[in-house]
Amino acid sequence: MSRRAAGIFTRPEVAAAVGAVLIWVLLAGAAGPAFRSMAGTASYLNAAAPLGILAVGVALLMIGGEFDLSVGSIVGVSGMSVMLLTTEPAWSVWPAIAATVVICLLIGFLNGLTVVRTQLPSFIVTLATLFILRGLTIAAARGFTRRTQLGGLDDVAGYEFARVVFGSAPVAGLRVSIAWWLGCAAVATWVLLRTPWGNWILAVGGQPEAARNVGVRVARVKVGLFMTSALCACLVGIIQAVRFTGADALRGQLQEFYAIIAVVIGGTLLTGGYGTVIGAVFGALIFGMVRQGIVMAGIDADWFQVFLGGMLLLAVFVNRYVLVRAQRAS
Amino acid sequence: MNGAALPRLEARDVSMRFGGVVALEDVSLAARAGEVTCLLGDNGAGKSTLIKILVGVHAPTRGACLLDGEPVRFRSPMEALSRGIATVYQDLAMVPLMSVWRNFFLGAEPTSGRGPLRRIDVERCREETRAELAAMGIELRDPDQVVGSLSGGERQAVAIARALHFGARVLILDEPTAALGVRQSERVLQHVRTAADRGVAVIFVTHTPHHAHPVGDHFVVLRRGRVVADEPREALPVEELAALMAGE
Numbered sequence: 007m008s009r010r011a012a013g014i015f016t017r018p019e020v021a022a023a024v025g026a027v028l029i030w031v032l033l034a035g036a037a038g039p040a041f042r043s044m045a046g047t048a049s050y051l052n053a054a055a056p057l058g059i060l061a062v063g064v065a066l067l068m069i070g071g072e073f074d075l076s077v078g079s080i081v082g083v084s085g086m087s088v089m090l091l092t093t094e095p096a097w098s099v100w101p102a103i104a105a106t107v108v109i110c111l112l113i114g115f116l117n118g119l120t121v122v123r124t125q126l127p128s129f130i131v132t133l134a135t136l137f138i139l140r141g142l143t144i145a146a147a148r149g150f151t152r153r154t155q156l157g158g159l160d161d162v163a164g165y166e167f168a169r170v171v172f173g174s175a176p177v178a179g180l181r182v183s184i185a186w187w188l189g190c191a192a193v194a195t196w197v198l199l200r201t202p203w204g205n206w207i208l209a210v211g212g213q214p215e216a217a218r219n220v221g222v223r224v225a226r227v228k229v230g231l232f233m234t235s236a237l238c239a240c241l242v243g244i245i246q247a248v249r250f251t252g253a254d255a256l257r258g259q260l261q262e263f264y265a266i267i268a269v270v271i272g273g274t275l276l277t278g279g280y281g282t283v284i285g286a287v288f289g290a291l292i293f294g295m296v297r298q299g300i301v302m303a304g305i306d307a308d309w310f311q312v313f314l315g316g317m318l319l320l321a322v323f324v325n326r327y328v329l330v331r332a333q334r335a336s
Numbered sequence: 337m338n339g340a341a342l343p344r345l346e347a348r349d350v351s352m353r354f355g356g357v358v359a360l361e362d363v364s365l366a367a368r369a370g371e372v373t374c375l376l377g378d379n380g381a382g383k384s385t386l387i388k389i390l391v392g393v394h395a396p397t398r399g400a401c402l403l404d405g406e407p408v409r410f411r412s413p414m415e416a417l418s419r420g421i422a423t424v425y426q427d428l429a430m431v432p433l434m435s436v437w438r439n440f441f442l443g444a445e446p447t448s449g450r451g452p453l454r455r456i457d458v459e460r461c462r463e464e465t466r467a468e469l470a471a472m473g474i475e476l477r478d479p480d481q482v483v484g485s486l487s488g489g490e491r492q493a494v495a496i497a498r499a500l501h502f503g504a505r506v507l508i509l510d511e512p513t514a515a516l517g518v519r520q521s522e523r524v525l526q527h528v529r530t531a532a533d534r535g536v537a538v539i540f541v542t543h544t545p546h547h548a549h550p551v552g553d554h555f556v557v558l559r560r561g562r563v564v565a566d567e568p569r570e571a572l573p574v575e576e577l578a579a580l581m582a583g584e
């Protein structure tokens with residue numbers, strides 16, 4: 007029992023959980039009842055959910071030792087793909103969603119394949135994809151419709167059910183996207199901690215040569231991770247297209263950085279091999295609380311980015327400390 | 337031990353050239369079950385090259401490898417591993433930030449449940465890791481502790497225990513004591529002996545005669561890619577082994 011208790015402080019996500027509680031207390035004090043109310047709670051959870059979904063995929067990928075800077079652009083691709091497929095070939099909503107998922111998985115596959123084949127840093131490869139995909143999304147939207155913002159998804163067959171699944175707010179202002187977020191996080195946590203794939207992800211990020219030496223298919227694991235992060239981004243794009251009944255070619259910009267920040271705040275190492283999905287959940291939660299909370303506290307929203315950068319730096323220092331302790335002993 | 341028995345893994349008249357560099361010239365080595373075959377030589381003598389040929393990293397320019405007397409040509413260390421030839425690499429054996437049990441079962445995780453609910457049998461992993469290490473005389477405080485918190489000697493022990501657990505018939509250790517202090521080296525030498533006593537054919541690579549001599553049954557000394565001695569322990573006192581190494 008005491009061994010477990012001592013081990014707790016070397017868990018990567020614990021600092022993020024403690025940080026989330028502290029920030030809640032701070033904001034509950036500064037912003038008052040507006041923050042503590044059900045409506046306030048719903049507003050920061052709703053804000054955290056899309057980022058939280060992205061962070062699940064990015065966390066797994068970063069634990070596997072890679073970056074994906076293209077997830078924000080994939081959010082844009084995903085929403086625009088749903089809109090274009092329901093307007094140009096005039097498909098109904100569900101086939102458009104299915105095709106969009108396939109497109110995004112293909113993008114993730116190509117990201118991964120490029121990284122494992124060229125051995126280039128994924129930072130560079132996906133930085134390139136960030137721009138390529140964003141440019142293609144804008145060009146495709148303009149090319150087909152002469153606009154970069156499309157609406158009217160609610161007039162398409164199948165929308166009502168899609169709204170229930172992706173865009174509704176069934177209880178007390180809490181959006182269904184929160185359930186997607188927590189569901190994705192639960193599945194990813196289970197995969198990471200309880201399945202052979204999780205073991206391979208940790209190994210591939212920690213010491214790829216050692217993993218290869220015992221027969222782990224490093225390239226396959228990495229490609230799978232890029233497909234997973236693309237799938238998470240795809241889901242966010244679909245959720246937003248359904249909720250806003252349309253798409254904007256610029257949707258998702260900067261989200262790749264926010265996702266990395268949430269993951270790092272959650273205790274995952276930038277160098278890979280160490281981290282958790284639960285930590286990233288807390289990272290996204292902190293992001294949502296701060297973003298909504300400082301507005302409720304009457305602080306100018308411009309300060310949000312200052313807070314975000316500051317928390318990132320702090321998190322990196324805490325992570326380094328936790329790592330040293332974990333290596334010293336359990 | 338049983339010198340007349342068929343060698344389990346053998347390199348026969350192997351030569352290796354890298355461009356103009358002759359790394360090995362007509363080298364033979366035979367590893368027998370239950371024996372520690374020591375491969376000695378100074379830096380650059382060709383020890384690692386020979387090992388890499390045995391496990392399929394390189395194809396030899398000339399010569400052949402035999403497993404249980406049958407010619408084999410592995411295309412990768414993975415193929416060699418699947419035939420029971422396990423290699424423990426000096427620094428690349430373990431993932432430091434992963435727990436001991438995760439490392440132990442990496443790539444061969446025992447699972448329970450089926451389909452999408454197939455999951456690692458964590459309790460079994462913990463128990464078996466603890467038991468296998470205890471069998472090598474290492475009391476693990478906690479199978480969940482990260483490998484990075486183990487000493488260098490303990491890490492080698494985990495790697496050796498893992499190879500034995502997964503039924504290695506041949507165990508190749510490339511300079512497992514090179515980065516270790518005296519006491520840690522002694523522990524690792526014990527583990528090397530343990531592996532052979534369990535019937536494994538061990539190939540122990542080192543450039544330290546004083547590490548090789550206490551545990552070795554047979555010594556092959558390389559110098560600049562050629563075999564300069566291939567002797568059983570009885571025929572080669574440690575002074576002579578050291579002198580051979582020094583090139584006298």
Ligand SMILES: Nc1ncnc2c1ncn2[C@@H]1O[C@H](COP(=O)(O)OP(=O)(O)O)[C@@H](O)[C@H]1O
Pocket residue numbers: 354357358359377378379380381382383384385386
């Ligand atoms: N991949 C390679 N390409 C070219 N030369 C090599 C390669 N691997 C080893 N050599 C050369 O072969 C010789 C033997 O090296 P090696 O087997 O690593 O020696 P040891 O392990 O005994 O120190 C050295 O001269 C080394 O430079």
Ligand SMILES: [Mg+2]
Pocket residue numbers: 383384385
């Ligand atoms: Mg060597």
